[in-house]
Amino acid sequence: MIVKLGSIEAGGTKFVCAVGTESGEIIDWITIPTKTPDETIPEVLAFFQKHEIEAMGIGSFGPIDVKKSSPTYGNILNTPKLPWKNYPFLEKIQEQLQVPTGFTTDVNAAALGEYAYGAAKHTDSCLYITVGTGIGAGAVINGELLEGFSHPEMGHIIIRRHPDDRFEGVCPYHKDCLEGMASGPAIEKRWGKKGIELSERKEVWELEAYYIAQALVQYIMILCPEKIIIGGGVSQQETIFPLVREKVKELLGGYFTQPEVTEQIDDYIVPPGLENNAGIVGGLVLAKMALESK
Amino acid sequence: MIVKLGSIEAGGTKFVCAVGTESGEIIDWITIPTKTPDETIPEVLAFFQKHEIEAMGIGSFGPIDVKKSSPTYGNILNTPKLPWKNYPFLEKIQEQLQVPTGFTTDVNAAALGEYAYGAAKHTDSCLYITVGTGIGAGAVINGELLEGFSHPEMGHIIIRRHPDDRFEGVCPYHKDCLEGMASGPAIEKRWGKKGIELSERKEVWELEAYYIAQALVQYIMILCPEKIIIGGGVSQQETIFPLVREKVKELLGGYFTQPEVTEQIDDYIVPPGLENNAGIVGGLVLAKMALESK
Numbered sequence: 001m002i003v004k005l006g007s008i009e010a011g012g013t014k015f016v017c018a019v020g021t022e023s024g025e026i027i028d029w030i031t032i033p034t035k036t037p038d039e040t041i042p043e044v045l046a047f048f049q050k051h052e053i054e055a056m057g058i059g060s061f062g063p064i065d066v067k068k069s070s071p072t073y074g075n076i077l078n079t080p081k082l083p084w085k086n087y088p089f090l091e092k093i094q095e096q097l098q099v100p101t102g103f104t105t106d107v108n109a110a111a112l113g114e115y116a117y118g119a120a121k122h123t124d125s126c127l128y129i130t131v132g133t134g135i136g137a138g139a140v141i142n143g144e145l146l147e148g149f150s151h152p153e154m155g156h157i158i159i160r161r162h163p164d165d166r167f168e169g170v171c172p173y174h175k176d177c178l179e180g181m182a183s184g185p186a187i188e189k190r191w192g193k194k195g196i197e198l199s200e201r202k203e204v205w206e207l208e209a210y211y212i213a214q215a216l217v218q219y220i221m222i223l224c225p226e227k228i229i230i231g232g233g234v235s236q237q238e239t240i241f242p243l244v245r246e247k248v249k250e251l252l253g254g255y256f257t258q259p260e261v262t263e264q265i266d267d268y269i270v271p272p273g274l275e276n277n278a279g280i281v282g283g284l285v286l287a288k289m290a291l292e293s294k
Numbered sequence: 295m296i297v298k299l300g301s302i303e304a305g306g307t308k309f310v311c312a313v314g315t316e317s318g319e320i321i322d323w324i325t326i327p328t329k330t331p332d333e334t335i336p337e338v339l340a341f342f343q344k345h346e347i348e349a350m351g352i353g354s355f356g357p358i359d360v361k362k363s364s365p366t367y368g369n370i371l372n373t374p375k376l377p378w379k380n381y382p383f384l385e386k387i388q389e390q391l392q393v394p395t396g397f398t399t400d401v402n403a404a405a406l407g408e409y410a411y412g413a414a415k416h417t418d419s420c421l422y423i424t425v426g427t428g429i430g431a432g433a434v435i436n437g438e439l440l441e442g443f444s445h446p447e448m449g450h451i452i453i454r455r456h457p458d459d460r461f462e463g464v465c466p467y468h469k470d471c472l473e474g475m476a477s478g479p480a481i482e483k484r485w486g487k488k489g490i491e492l493s494e495r496k497e498v499w500e501l502e503a504y505y506i507a508q509a510l511v512q513y514i515m516i517l518c519p520e521k522i523i524i525g526g527g528v529s530q531q532e533t534i535f536p537l538v539r540e541k542v543k544e545l546l547g548g549y550f551t552q553p554e555v556t557e558q559i560d561d562y563i564v565p566p567g568l569e570n571n572a573g574i575v576g577g578l579v580l581a582k583m584a585l586e587s588k
Contacts, residue, residue, distance in 0.1 A: 147518065148517055149419075149519070154515055157515045158452075158453070159452070161454075174547045217451075222451065226442055253467040256447070
């Protein structure tokens with residue numbers, strides 16, 4: 001008999017909910033707009049109550065508390081989406097569905113999906129970065145999610161400003177961190193148009209690659225992931241990949257001699273293997289892990 | 295009966311060899327100058343052959359091959375110490391001693407020592423950074439060493455140059471990466487004197503803290519370790535700790551609200567609990583891990 005698993009990808013504008021199998025196939029799914037918890041969560045629960053799922057995996061927008069020993073484990077923390085601030089997300093789902101439930105960030109779930117069934121299958125580690133409305137990244141190391149006192153906040157790392165770039169940055173915390181300089185809203189504010197309308201403007205994508213490559217170099221120096229996957233809106237600009245790869249090689253300066261980051265770099269920095277399904281499939285993987293560690 | 299374990303801390307100027315127990319106590323030790331492998335390794339082996347050790351842990355200068363599936367696993371790689379280049383370190387030790395042997399970098403071993411018995415005991419994760427002749431860091435996450443396609447090279451991350459700092463940097467690969475700007479040789483070249491002779495020069499340590507804090511912020515954003523330990527020569531300058539902590543808080547910009555990096559930061563960024571023994575004790579922990587996974 002097929003074991004049915006649940007997955008929630010909770011985003012700022014919509015919740016994607018899916019039921020699938022232990023091998024990552026999706027059987028049924030639904031999209032629910034993100035309103036308040038009182039409006040959205042009953043719809044989410046109603047969907048899953050139609051199915052007999054044996055475990056659940058949640059990949060949520062953040063910041064969230066992922067530290068199992070914490071009294072607020074499973075809560076959404078200090079989000080600007082005020083109705084969700086301090087919402088005990090994990091508790092509300094578990095109390096209704098009564099199944100083992102894994103809980104992590106949306107980008108961690110996407111990393112897990114790509115690791116298990118996408119571009120990073122057959123590796124021991126990967127990093128997934130999404131560049132869109134915000135910038136976030138998650139990593140899987142030896143089959144486990146990378147989490148410490150908190151989930152990472154890799155979108156807010158320090159980068160060097162391009163000497164010709166006078167844009168101040170849009171991050172309310174750090175101004176010109178990576179997210180402040182290279183997220184979708186940063187592109188739109190700097191160039192006066194959305195990224196999608198700037199496809200032909202070479203200088204836009206060269207500057208974008210300049211910043212993304214710096215971030216990848218930091219991730220490589222610190223984590224040495226076996227595969228790097230770039231998702232999110234910006235990854236739809238196919239021209240970005242060769243620009244980023246070239247710049248990463250240049251910035252590494254020949255320091256690493258491993259083929260991953262030298263002659264095989266085209267196969268190292270890649271788009272998602274699961275396209276837009278990395279997060280929702282990752283939730284199924286998380287559910288499976290929750291079931292196994294029950 | 296006491297299980298005896300061996301530990302080697304292989305550095306550029308000396309090898310420290312120790313025999314100790316499963317609880318990290320050192321029973322006997324010796325220091326051997328680093329000459330060529332033909333001169334040094336027989337002395338190392340002679341020391342261990344006097345003892346009946348049941349496992350061994352090696353923390354070596356790098357770069358080294360730590361990837362178990364690699365054909366050159368256990369070798370020293372492209373080091374400027376030419377007699378050691380491509381030396382099959384792990385193989386030579388194992389073939390003579392015939393015990394399970396763990397193999398990692400010197401900084402990873404130090405991180406492991408601090409995690410098990412030093413400043414980071416009672417945590418699930420820590421990062422150890424040494425700032426001295428070079429800059430390197432290692433991390434333990436959920437009890438395991440952080441390694442991907444290679445061991446990390448966290449000393450070579452990108453940092454922002456201080457606007458008043460015209461020093462070009464000493465890294466032969468990247469010029470003004472962290473190591474290029476903040477290592478002992480960088481301090482000496484920039485200021486014309488060794489760090490130890492500059493203790494009273496406040497501006498030296500403020501600039502040093504400016505760079506180290508940037509590195510720690512990158513490590514925090516990416517890894518969220520539960521404890522950060524600064525070792526190496528620069529950590530002997532006690533004034534550096536409050537300067538680094540203050541700068542880290544400033545750079546984080548209130549983005550994390552966890553107490554580790556806010557009100558408890560004095561207890562978060564700390565000197566080694568094992569003083570100069572972190573690496574050699576970490577080798578004993580590595581030996582114990584090798585024995586358990588045999």
